[in-house]
Amino acid sequence: MGDIQTLTLEFDVEDMEKLRTDYLDLMLLHQPFGDTYGAWRALEELYREGKLRAIGISNHYADRMVEFANFTSIKPMVNQMETHPLNQQKTLKEWADKYDIRLEAWAPFGEGRNGLFENEVLKAIGQKYGKSTAQVMLRWHIQRGVIVIPKSVHKERMIENLNVFDFRLDENDMSQISQLDTSTSAFFSHQDPAAMVEWFVKMVEKRKSQHDSSKEKKNW
Structure with a gap:
């Protein structure tokens, strides 16, 4: 799942030209699933390069947020919940x-x-x-x-x-x-293995498949 995190990151950075800007004010790591630390290191790199003015996380409960704050070079600046x-x-x-x-x-x-x-x-x-x-x-x-x-x-x-x-x-x-x-959530719990985690895994696999198909068409 780290691949899809990186894919989304690269897509957003490339689209900066369409946004007519050299930087983004904030980018969030959307879910606490997959290769979150690998994706976070990519965000840290973009932050150091000045392409992102702030980096944060989303849907990370207190335990995961505290973990991130202590085991990363740059701690999250925002947690969106x-x-x-x-x-x-x-x-x-x-x-x-x-x-x-x-x-x-x-x-x-x-x-x-x-x-x-x-x-x-x-x-x-x-x-x-x-x-x-x-x-x-x-x-x-x-x-x-x-x-x-x-x-x-x-x-x-x-x-x-x-x-x-x-x-x-x-x-x-x-x-x-x-x-x-x-x-109590009005929607769903991100800690629910069936309603959220498995759903996210399926979504990631689908997006990876679509991305691979798109690459094949370009190469063709």
């Missing part, structure tokens, strides 16, 4: 802070699952400040020191997502949101 009010990653955040690794949220709204946008606690806090539940969640992430990059294809929501710097949640607000934590 599912983080939202119903799965707050409190323990992971504590360990990330200890090793000066920034926690970045993927699915910062939990994709609205489990009625998160209609959550009564978040709605009440939003009404107090004249903000939406989405804005409350973004402000909560920011005040926790979590990197958050919300995704939307709607202009009005993009504007709304940026409009979160004119208010601040108080201690009671933060405490109420803290109590919403279920410490």
Whole structure:
């Protein structure tokens, strides 16, 4: 599986010309599977060359993150994990802070699952400040020191997502949101051998096969 990690890395670097840039701000090692250390050494090399301004990991639980921080030449600068009010990653955040690794949220709204946008606690806090539940969640992430990059294809929501710097949640607000934590994924566990690990192995094999076929066509 190390081959596919390297393949993806090379593809992204070659595509810098299409992006009209000489460097990328951040590249993440997406999964804690396969030849992660080999892939990480490739990222370190690109970082030293200045082609990457920051390197990090994704979907690495606290134990794997701490391992990476101690057994690499350049420790991860970011760990991207599912983080939202119903799965707050409190323990992971504590360990990330200890090793000066920034926690970045993927699915910062939990994709609205489990009625998160209609959550009564978040709605009440939003009404107090004249903000939406989405804005409350973004402000909560920011005040926790979590990197958050919300995704939307709607202009009005993009504007709304940026409009979160004119208010601040108080201690009671933060405490109420803290109590919403279920410490349970709204999607799947990356530690599940059947739902995630075996699925990833199959995906890697498929992509390797497609890559080999593409190379054969070019050589032909």
